[in-house]
Amino acid sequence: xxxxxxxxxxxxxxxxxxxxxxxxxxxxxxxxxxxxxxxxxxxxxxxxxxxxxxxxxxxxxxxxxxxxxxxxxxxxxxxxxxxxxxxxxxxxxxxxx
Numbered sequence: 001x002x003x004x005x006x007x008x009x010x011x012x013x014x015x016x017x018x019x020x021x022x023x024x025x026x027x028x029x030x031x032x033x034x035x036x037x038x039x040x041x042x043x044x045x046x047x048x049x050x051x052x053x054x055x056x057x058x059x060x061x062x063x064x065x066x067x068x069x070x071x072x073x074x075x076x077x078x079x080x081x082x083x084x085x086x087x088x089x090x091x092x093x094x095x096x097x
Contacts (some may be wrong), residue, residue, distance in 0.1 A: 011062070011068075012064045015069075022076060027097050030082065040084075047080055050072050054070055
């Protein structure tokens, strides 16, 4: 039988992996100043789900779930905001041409 500390450690490792996975995408969007290939619908749904998982983690006092989803939510919302900003800028350039 595993202790709660071991179970939480597994949760934190899983949380780190799934959260850090968003960093390359965010870095790419910032570097290219483009999020054209990112689905607005997917990131909107994903961000909503992450916010709900964060709420769940807080309500159930699950530190690994809450911590992972707090950071993932910030990263996902950052990508979503940049997507909206860069898409708007791209549309302005297209209409000027």
